[in-house]
Amino acid sequence: MAVLLTAAGAFVYWRVEYALDRDLDSELATATGTLRPLVAADGSVDDRQAADATGVAWQVLRPDGSVVASGVNAPAVPLVTPGDLAAAGDGSVTVDTGRFLPAAKAPFRARVTTLQPDDTALVVAIRRDHRDEALRELLLQLLVAGFGALVVAGVVGERLAHAALAPVERYRRRASDIAAGRSGLRLEVPEDRDDEVTRLGHTLNRMLDTLENALERERRFVNDASHELRTPLTLLTSRIQLARRRSRSVEEHEAVLAELEVDVTRLAALAEHLLTLSSHEQARPAGAAATTDLAATARHGVEHRLLAGVDALGDVLVEAAPGPVVVPLTGMDAERLLGNLLDNARVHGKPPVRVRVRATDDWVVLEVADAGAGMPAELLGNATGRFARAADARSRPGSGLGLALVDDIVRGAGGELRLCHAGVHHPAVPALDGPCDHSSAMTVSVVLPRVP
Incomplete structure (x- = not known):
């Protein structure tokens, strides 16, 4: 603001000074035009009355600065210096005499014109008192007004900056509360504004959501792991302690080892499921726009499991829509999805197992149905929770x-998982189109958006 006000004041001062000097220069040019014909070759003035009628002080000077003639209250000493005379050359030059600050007693603005052929000079001068007084008054007013404007601008600017940064201070206080351990807090961002600060607030809130979700996933993983691994580890410890209480034969040791192998296998499967679920949740924010043909994945997946002889899957019927049925899943996720559904049907259901892929213009439905006993109606709503199992299913493999x-x-992937058994559906009111087929005892339907 100081630089801006100084530049503005200098511009105003320069324009006023230019206007005042232009008026004085106009008077000097007029007087010079009147006096020049009156000066004789020897420097004398023939008609002094006409010369004095111009109303301005005038002098005729030799090249050495001595005064030949003068009039209208011109001082006895030369109005200009020999250097000013030399600066005029063969033409004319305008010079100011007397100090501006502090004020001189007799300030003049003079026009020096060289006369031919003897190089005498005609000096015409006008007092600058009124001009200098006006400029000094203007300078004082600019200094006072500029200082006042600077003070006002500083105060207003400080208040405006404080008001503009007030949301940042609120963000800082709220971030301090969050850093202190308070969960669930978010920055207070006005909804009716859209500027840099509010956009920063929305970005920080999204970042906090991402961090909180990551922390929640880690916390849930640790809780799940500590809860579910405690039992098999306790069983392993108990079996080892029992085996060491007395001497055993080779056959008895082999039986104990077989029991331990079962427990270790279940423990490894449980750890694998936990790590798979956790890694998939952490990888979701990457949001790669991958697609796969679900119908081809279903056909190839079932054929591969049958050829590999995965636990005698039994009769599996595959009905896939003709042509490609593309969904927003990676090939690995599609295979993992199908594999888990087939594993559930194998472990908890009964053959025949039917895998069906049907499609509409907007949606693709993957159904895996079996002829087993299904699950109780009260469990349907919680079946997708972690470690949710029916009482009779705890004796069977699985986690x-x-x-x-x-x-x-x-x-x-923006889809919906539906569970149907004995006329009971979850969710009761599907959010997406395409009702699930519940002709079998237990049907699990996956509804996904179709990619053109």
Whole structure:
């Protein structure tokens, strides 16, 4: 602001000075035009009355600065210096005499014109008192007004900056509360504004959501792992302690090792499921726009499992829509989704197992149905939770994480997982089109958006 006000004041001062000097120069030019014909070759003035009628002080000077003639209250000493005379050359020059600050007693603005052929000079001068007084008054007013404007601008600017940065201070206080351990807090961002600060607030809130989700996933993983791994580890410890209480034969040791192998296998499967589910949740924000043909994945996946002889899957019927049926899933996620559904049907259901892929213009539905006993109606709403298992299913292999992983994959692709058994459906009111087929005892349907 100081630089701006100084520049503005200098411009105003220069324009006023230019206007005042132009008026004086106009008078000097007029007087010079009147006096020049009156000066004789020897420097004398023939008609002094006509010369004095111009109303301005005048002098005729020799090249050495001595005064030949003068009039109208011109001082006895030369109005200009020999240097000014030399500066005029063969033409004319305008010079100011007397100090501006502090004020001189007799300031003049003079026009020096060289006369031929003897190089005498005609000096015409006008007092600058009024001009200098006006400029000094203007300078004083500019200094006072500029200082006042600077003070006002500084105060207003400080207030405006404080008001503009007030949201940042609120963000800082709220961030301090969040850093202190308070969860669920978000920055207070006005909804009716759209500027740099509010956009920063929205970005920070999204960042906090991402961090909180990551922390929640880690916390949930640790809780799930500590809860679910405690039992098999306790069983392993108990079996080892029992085996060491007395001497055993080779056959008895082999039986104990077989029991330990079962427990270790279940423990490894549980850890694998937990790591798979956690890694999939962490990878979801990357949001790669991958697609795959779900119909081809279903056909190839079932054929591969049958050829590999995966636990005698039994009769599996595959009905896939003709042509490519593309969904927003990676090939690995599609295979993982199908594999978990087939594993559930194998472990908890009965053959025949039917895999069906049907499509509309907007949606693709993957159904895996079996002829097993299904699950109780009260469990349908919680079946996709982690470690959710029916009482009679706890004696069978599995960890209760399969449907949780399937639901996570489906929701990440913008789809919906539906469970139907004995006329009971979850969700009761589907959010997406395409009702699930519940002709079998248990049907799990995956509804995904179709990619053109």
